[in-house]
Amino acid sequence: MNKQTDTKLAAFLTFYNSLSHDGLNRLAEIYTENVVFTDPVHQITGRQALMTYFSHAYQRLAYCKFEPVSQTDDDSLSFISWIMTLSHPAIGKGKEIKVHGCTELRWHDQHIYYHRDYYDLTELVYRHIPVLGWATTQVKQRMAKAD
Numbered sequence: 001m002n003k004q005t006d007t008k009l010a011a012f013l014t015f016y017n018s019l020s021h022d023g024l025n026r027l028a029e030i031y032t033e034n035v036v037f038t039d040p041v042h043q044i045t046g047r048q049a050l051m052t053y054f055s056h057a058y059q060r061l062a063y064c065k066f067e068p069v070s071q072t073d074d075d076s077l078s079f080i081s082w083i084m085t086l087s088h089p090a091i092g093k094g095k096e097i098k099v100h101g102c103t104e105l106r107w108h109d110q111h112i113y114y115h116r117d118y119y120d121l122t123e124l125v126y127r128h129i130p131v132l133g134w135a136t137t138q139v140k141q142r143m144a145k146a147d
Helices: 003-018 021-029 047-058 130-146
Strands: 031-038 043-045 063-073 077-087 097-108 111-119
Touching (some): 003 063, 021 047
Antiparallel strands (some): 063 077
């Protein structure tokens, strides 16, 4: 890792930890116009489409912060594992939720052209829905006993 890549990954984290619904026009600071963004629910192409997605996602979000766990990067490829702490009134009645995940970033000229988030949807959503949360817990317990 060199100083330049260390700085850009730190800037990425700072950007996301300060992102809000009102600051979405700042996406141009870190993403190329034709960025591809993928997470367990969406695949989005283009910075404008990403802005629309984030506009919806951040509309009622109380807060969202990322704590880095580990990272590796070079000039063109970065990986960072993180713990996301968030509160949203539509998930778990607004209580604080922690989700473990990882992000893959591909860079061109200090801008991201590919962003993929990996995380467990059960940790983020399913376990906070009463019946579905119970069902996913039961499935996990049965799978653990099968080992």
